[in-house]
Amino acid sequence: MDDADVVVQTKPKTKRPPLYKVLLLNDDYTPMEFVVHVLERFFGMTHAQAFEIMLTVHKKGVAVVGVFSHEIAETKVGQVMDFARRHQHPLQCTMEKE
Numbered sequence: 001m002d003d004a005d006v007v008v009q010t011k012p013k014t015k016r017p018p019l020y021k022v023l024l025l026n027d028d029y030t031p032m033e034f035v036v037h038v039l040e041r042f043f044g045m046t047h048a049q050a051f052e053i054m055l056t057v058h059k060k061g062v063a064v065v066g067v068f069s070h071e072i073a074e075t076k077v078g079q080v081m082d083f084a085r086r087h088q089h090p091l092q093c094t095m096e097k098e
């Protein structure tokens with residue numbers, strides 16, 4: 001076969017959408033019970049799970065609270081930030097590509 005006729009096979013790529021970690025950050029002022037409530041309300045955790053994750057954030061400074069599509073992660077971050085602001089707590093929630 002002549003070089004001009006060579007066809008490079010394209011990979012059958014089934015691209016999965018990128019996932020985003022939603023992170024909760026520690027601070028000195030947000031009450032522990034408020035953080036537990038946030039985790040129950042917006043991340044569907046049981047009280048025990050929420051308490052455990054809250055303590056991890058409190059001790060380590062940050063924890064992943066869930067992994068979602070870009071759109072869902074953005075929604076969760078917005079919900080947490082709005083809820084914290086409405087209650088005048090400085091709680092911070094961010095997202096980062098996995």
Ligand code: NFA
Binds near residue numbers: 026027035057
């Ligand atoms: N560090 C906060 C306190 O001692 C509790 C907290 C936990 C805040 C997790 C933010 C995130 N009241």
